[in-house]
Amino acid sequence: MSDLRVGIGYDIHRLVKGRELRLGGVRLDYTKGLLGYSDGDVLLHAICDALLGASGLGDIGGHFPDTDPAYKGIASIELLRHVVKLLHESGFEVVNIDANVITETPKIGAHISDMKEVIGAATGIPAERINVKGRTNEGLGPVGRGEAIAAQAVTIVKQRA
Numbered sequence: 001m002s003d004l005r006v007g008i009g010y011d012i013h014r015l016v017k018g019r020e021l022r023l024g025g026v027r028l029d030y031t032k033g034l035l036g037y038s039d040g041d042v043l044l045h046a047i048c049d050a051l052l053g054a055s056g057l058g059d060i061g062g063h064f065p066d067t068d069p070a071y072k073g074i075a076s077i078e079l080l081r082h083v084v085k086l087l088h089e090s091g092f093e094v095v096n097i098d099a100n101v102i103t104e105t106p107k108i109g110a111h112i113s114d115m116k117e118v119i120g121a122a123t124g125i126p127a128e129r130i131n132v133k134g135r136t137n138e139g140l141g142p143v144g145r146g147e148a149i150a151a152q153a154v155t156i157v158k159q160r161a
Contacts, residue, residue, distance in 0.1 A: 003159040004095065007054025009046035012143070012150035023101060023108060023149070024115025024132060025077040025122070030106045034149060037066035041076035043101050043132070046153040047119065048076075048083045054157040055092045057083075080122045087157060095156040096129040102143050102150040108134040 015021075019033025024043045034040030048060045057063075063086070064071045064079055071079075084094065097119065101108050108115075112134070116127040123130075137144035 005054040005056075005092075005157050005159075007050040007052065007155045007157065009049030009051075009053065009060075009153040009155070010151070011042040011045035011049065011060075012148050013040040013042050014142070014148050015146065021106070022076065023111070023151075025075075025080075025118035026111050026114045028106055028108070028111060038064070038071055038074045038076050038079065042149055042151040043099060043115070043153070044076035044080050044119075046151040047097055047099060047155065048080055050097070050153040050155040051083050051087060051094065051123075051157060054155050055087050055090055057086055057090060077118065077122055080119070084123050091160050092157045093160055094123045094125050095158050096125070096131075097123070097153060097155050098131045099151060099153040100133050100135050102135045102137055102152070104136050104139070104144055104146050108132075 013034040013036050015032040016035045021028045021030040021033040022039045022041045112132045116130045120127040142148040
């Protein structure tokens, strides 16, 4: 039996005026931000869900419910740090992360290196084992109309010896 496990995560949030936009723990200069109970960082939320799923520890909503005032407005990088702590306490470590950010605008290419560094620092893995890609939705649906941003993540974790 392999000590490797795979997890998948997905998140989508509506874009609204009056909020700061954070993706992968990095602030992007944009006219809108993501609506959410936390800072709405869809990339970090998808990564959290993928890590929790891979390790059999549930999902982000179960650990950080939007009914708990402790998480109102919290930076999602703090949620990711907590998820990694839970993984370590359960005998797992992060092997790698592969993610898509789906957005028509803003373009994220110039920010990917910074996102990888921030995510690497939070997860304890080198940025070389983290991949973040920007994708569009070809004008289709709420993402394609510029009403939302979505993210997908696949992670591998392994049980520590």
